[in-house]
Amino acid sequence: PMVILHMGVHANLKASPLLVLIVLAAMVLLTTSCSGHYTRTPAPQSVERDAAYMYSAFLDSWSEGGKYTVNVYKAAQLRTQDPGDFTECAQKLGEPATQWGESYSFRNLRSVIGELPYVRFIRSTDLRALGRERSAAEAATKTEIIQAGFAHSVVTLSAITFNKQRTLAMFDFSSVCGGLCGYGHVVAFKRTPNGWVLQKKSEACGAWMS
Numbered sequence: 001p002m003v004i005l006h007m008g009v010h011a012n013l014k015a016s017p018l019l020v021l022i023v024l025a026a027m028v029l030l031t032t033s034c035s036g037h038y039t040r041t042p043a044p045q046s047v048e049r050d051a052a053y054m055y056s057a058f059l060d061s062w063s064e065g066g067k068y069t070v071n072v073y074k075a076a077q078l079r080t081q082d083p084g085d086f087t088e089c090a091q092k093l094g095e096p097a098t099q100w101g102e103s104y105s106f107r108n109l110r111s112v113i114g115e116l117p118y119v120r121f122i123r124s125t126d127l128r129a130l131g132r133e134r135s136a137a138e139a140a141t142k143t144e145i146i147q148a149g150f151a152h153s154v155v156t157l158s159a160i161t162f163n164k165q166r167t168l169a170m171f172d173f174s175s176v177c178g179g180l181c182g183y184g185h186v187v188a189f190k191r192t193p194n195g196w197v198l199q200k201k202s203e204a205c206g207a208w209m210s
Contacts, residue, residue, distance in 0.1 A: 043104040050196060051076075051104060051160050052112050054169060054189050057198055059119055059155075062173075066118035068150040074121045076106045078159045079172060086161060086170045089186050089205035098163050105159035125154050125176070153177035157187075167191045170202070183209045 043051065055076070063070045083100050090098040106112050110121045158172035167190065174184030188202035 043106070047104050047160075047162075048112055050169070051106065052114065054160065054171075054187075054196055054198075055109065055113050055157060056116065057189075057196070058157075058173065058187050059113075059116065061198060062155070062175075063118050063150070066116070068147050069118050069120055070150055071120050071122050071154050072109065073125050073154055073156045074107075074109055074123055076109055076112075076157045076159050076171070078103055078105045079161070083161065085186060085206045089170065089188055089202055090163070090168060092205060093168075093188060093190070093199055093201060095163070095168055098168060101162045101164040101166070103159045103161040109157070122154065125156060149177065153182075169196070172206070180210050183207075 059070060059072065060066060086100065087098055090096070113119070153175045154177075156172075156174045156176070160169050160171045162169045169189045169191075171187050172184065173187050174182060176182040185203050185207040186205035188199040188205065189196040190199055191197075
C-alpha cells in the first residue's frame with residue numbers, strides 16, 4: 001500500500017495539490033499505525049492508575065523508602081530504540097514470546113504520580129538547573145555523601161510499555177550526574193493477584209554505567 005500511495009503522489013502532483021495533501025496525510029497515518037510500539041496513545045484512567053503505582057513504587061525503591069530526595073525529570077517520553085531489549089528482559093523473567101502492546105507517555109509526571117515528599121520534579125535534564133548543592137567532596141558522613149549524589153543527579157523515566165495481555169509492563173530508568181557519570185536499566189513489573197510487583201531481576205536488563 002505504501003508503494004501505491006507513493007506512485008499516486010507523483011502521478012497527481014500537478015493535477016491535484018489537494019489530493020497530494022490527502023495522500024501524504026494518509027501515509028503519515030499509516031506510518032504511525034504501523035509503528036505500534038512507538039505510537040503515542042492517550043492513557044485510559046486505568047493505565048494512569050497503574051502507571052502512578054509503578055512509577056511511585058520504583059522511585060520509592062530507588063530512594064530507599066524515601067530516605068533520599070530524588071530529582072525527577074517531569075516527563076516520561078516514548079522510547080526511540082527497538083523493543084528487543086524488553087523482549088530479552090521478559091525472557092529472563094520467565095515470559096518467553098512476549099508480544100508488546102501500547103506504550104503510554106506522560107508529559108507531566110507530577111499530575112500522574114502526585115506529590116511525593118522525596119521527589120522533586122524538574123523541568124530540565126540540564127544538571128546546571130539543579131542549582132548549588134553540597135557536593136560529595138564536602139559531605140562528612142556516608143548518608144551525606146549518598147544524598148549529595150542524589151542531589152547532583154537527574155532521574156529520567158520512559159513511557160510505560162505493556163504486553164498485550166497487560167500482565168507485564170516495562171520502562172527505562174536512568175540517573176545521570178554528568179557527561180560520563182550515570183547509571184540505568186530496564187524496570188519491569190508483573191501483575192499478580194495482589195497487584196503490580198516490581199521485578200528486582202530486571203535491574204540486570206539493559207544495565208549500563210558510565
